[in-house]
Amino acid sequence: MTTLSSTGHPALAGLLPELEVVRKDFPILERTLANGQALVYLDSANTSQKPQVVIDAMVDHLEHHNANIARAMHQLGAESTEAFEGARDKVAAFLGAPSRDEVIFTKNATEALNLVASTLAWKGPRQVGEGDEIVITEMEHHSNIVPWQLLTERTGATLRWFGLTEGGQLDLSDVDTLITERTKVVSFTWVSNMLGTINPVAAITRRAHEVGAIVVVDASQAAPQLPIDLAAMAPEERPDVVVFTGHKVVGPTGIGVLWGRAGLLAELPPFLGGGEMIETVRMERSTYAPIPHKFEAGTPPIVEAVGLGAAVDYLRHLGLDAVRDHEHAITAYALDGLATVPGLRVLGPLDATERGGAISFEVDGVHPHDIAQVLDSRGVAVRAGHHCAKPAHARFGVQSTTRMSSYLYTTPAEIDALVEALEYTRSYFKLD
Amino acid sequence: MSELDALYQEIILDHYKNPHHAGLRDPFEAEVHHVNPTCGDEVTLRVHVADGHVEDVSYDAVGCSISQASASVMADLVIGKPVDEAMAIHENFLTLMQGKGQVEPDEDVLEDGIAFAGVAKFPARVKCALLSWIAWKDATAQSLEAQS
Ligand SMILES: Cc1ncc(COP(=O)(O)O)c(C=O)c1O
Numbered sequence: 001m002t003t004l005s006s007t008g009h010p011a012l013a014g015l016l017p018e019l020e021v022v023r024k025d026f027p028i029l030e031r032t033l034a035n036g037q038a039l040v041y042l043d044s045a046n047t048s049q050k051p052q053v054v055i056d057a058m059v060d061h062l063e064h065h066n067a068n069i070a071r072a073m074h075q076l077g078a079e080s081t082e083a084f085e086g087a088r089d090k091v092a093a094f095l096g097a098p099s100r101d102e103v104i105f106t107k108n109a110t111e112a113l114n115l116v117a118s119t120l121a122w123k124g125p126r127q128v129g130e131g132d133e134i135v136i137t138e139m140e141h142h143s144n145i146v147p148w149q150l151l152t153e154r155t156g157a158t159l160r161w162f163g164l165t166e167g168g169q170l171d172l173s174d175v176d177t178l179i180t181e182r183t184k185v186v187s188f189t190w191v192s193n194m195l196g197t198i199n200p201v202a203a204i205t206r207r208a209h210e211v212g213a214i215v216v217v218d219a220s221q222a223a224p225q226l227p228i229d230l231a232a233m234a235p236e237e238r239p240d241v242v243v244f245t246g247h248k249v250v251g252p253t254g255i256g257v258l259w260g261r262a263g264l265l266a267e268l269p270p271f272l273g274g275g276e277m278i279e280t281v282r283m284e285r286s287t288y289a290p291i292p293h294k295f296e297a298g299t300p301p302i303v304e305a306v307g308l309g310a311a312v313d314y315l316r317h318l319g320l321d322a323v324r325d326h327e328h329a330i331t332a333y334a335l336d337g338l339a340t341v342p343g344l345r346v347l348g349p350l351d352a353t354e355r356g357g358a359i360s361f362e363v364d365g366v367h368p369h370d371i372a373q374v375l376d377s378r379g380v381a382v383r384a385g386h387h388c389a390k391p392a393h394a395r396f397g398v399q400s401t402t403r404m405s406s407y408l409y410t411t412p413a414e415i416d417a418l419v420e421a422l423e424y425t426r427s428y429f430k431l432d
Numbered sequence: 433m434s435e436l437d438a439l440y441q442e443i444i445l446d447h448y449k450n451p452h453h454a455g456l457r458d459p460f461e462a463e464v465h466h467v468n469p470t471c472g473d474e475v476t477l478r479v480h481v482a483d484g485h486v487e488d489v490s491y492d493a494v495g496c497s498i499s500q501a502s503a504s505v506m507a508d509l510v511i512g513k514p515v516d517e518a519m520a521i522h523e524n525f526l527t528l529m530q531g532k533g534q535v536e537p538d539e540d541v542l543e544d545g546i547a548f549a550g551v552a553k554f555p556a557r558v559k560c561a562l563l564s565w566i567a568w569k570d571a572t573a574q575s576l577e578a579q580s
């Protein structure tokens with residue numbers, strides 16, 4: 001909802017209250033670039049910036065509490081373990097996880113997806129084999145495509161996928177021929193990192209559960225901007241696995257999260273073997289620790305977990321409803337602004353209510369690389385390329401796009417700067 | 433000149449708008465397809481070598497202005513040259529691109545190619561400028577092999 005102010009410039013409803021104060025939490029936003037230019041960071045779908053509390057939590061841990069976890073019989077070890085397990089509690093609260101033991105720390109979302117896809121190839125009650133089918137979608141990030149290709153190549157199972165409509169939605173018209181009793185896994189993204197589309201998680205999950213399939217949801221782009229409450233979902237509509245990556249939720253790199261239904265995690269064989277994931281080891285064979293440790297072999301990313309805990313607490317403190325409303329307001333404003341640039345075409349839903357904050361577009365006559373380069377010369381940071389979603393680009397007959405992605409710290413003035421810089425790009429390449 | 437203008441020299445934009453020797457032609461001994469995996473720029477490139485000379489280079493490229501213009505300039509430079517000399521030009525261009533902006537380009541050797549000197553200051557774009565050159569070297573090596 002927008003109202004017009006006296007200048008005719010829309011005053012946006014839905015922005016985070018005290019946006020300027022929130023921005024001060026992010027030290028990097030104050031820095032300048034070459035030639036003293038202000039930073040206009042519109043690449044948050046790639047990675048988000050970090051608030052001071054996250055940086056401080058990590059520094060404090062390293063300065064005062066550093067020790068290995070679980071295996072150090074001293075005070076520092078106890079403190080470090082408490083901080084690490086405390087981070088798990090915070091992530092569990094962030095997701096509304098039915099149980100904190102269902103939260104597994106991984107290296108990133110990619111590793112979490114590989115954990116599931118790999119262990120499903122191995123001996124166990126859920127082992128995938130010939131005649132089985134895995135269903136994904138054409139809008140997935142490569143990290144939710146390639147692991148399933150590896151799984152089907154290793155097991156002789158068949159990979160199938162939902163196509164996309166012209167408007168950038170999943171084409172669900174053939175859901176009943178795609179999701180059948182042969183389907184063992186349905187894996188899809190909650191929010192597309194290229195098209196911005198928000199997918200109907202509940203409806204697809206319900207359908208997949210009717211045929212007994214496991215549902216894996218890639219929440220890498222959803223967790224930063226949508227409230228998630230797993231416990232509040234109806235069990236038949238609740239995915240079996242939800243993954244996200246720390247660095248997109250204002251946390252550090254090097255850590256990701258796999259939430260999995262306890263029953264499923266018990267059925268999957270361990271992923272990596274090593275320290276921490278065992279119950280006992282003999283030379284002939286070992287027995288394994290219960291979850292979450294069963295899937296956390298070796299020394300985990302301890303300080304990264306501490307940072308992630310601080311990050312999700314920061315988001316919860318702002319309120320995910322407020323973050324979502326902010327993203328929505330900025331996205332609507334950006335779609336309006338982009339529509340004024342001649343020759344610009346947005347790929348994906350044009351209605352802000354149906355999408356997240358990543359907007360990919362083309363501009364007639366200028367290649368995305370060249371756009372990003374000129375924007376960068378004006379301090380505007382965006383991404384150009386295929387955004388690790390080559391099949392989705394191919395679907396729309398394009399090789400690459402330019403993508404702007406906002407976040408909770410993005411201001412309408414930054415969107416204005418983007419639009420102006422795009423005008424400048426057009427004139428730089430003499431398109432008028 | 434701003435760094436941006438140093439990157440997007442008129443010569444580059446001219447080659448981008450009107451690429452020389454573009455399109456795939458016969459005859460050829462080798463055809464290669466090279467991709468820049470980070471951004472998805474692609475080139476399909478054919479080389480025809482005869483009597484130790486680069487008789488023709490033809491290509492179909494999709495990508496940014498730098499990668500397109502680079503293919504055009506490269507074809508201009510190597511077509512008609514003895515293979516050895518063309519390889520030496522390739523080396524010279526490679527040195528310029530890997531020089532982080534510290535290498536003075538040699539106009540006698542690189543002709544329009546000197547316009548790419550500004551690209552060397554943008555590490556992310558060096559790959560764009562080199563895509564077709566590396567494809568050419570690969571295809572030429574294959575052409576020579578096919579003939580021996
Ligand atoms: C939708 C989606 N899935 C998965 C990933 C992979 O995240 P990571 O590279 O941190 O594993 C990303 C981010 O790049 C993403 O946007």
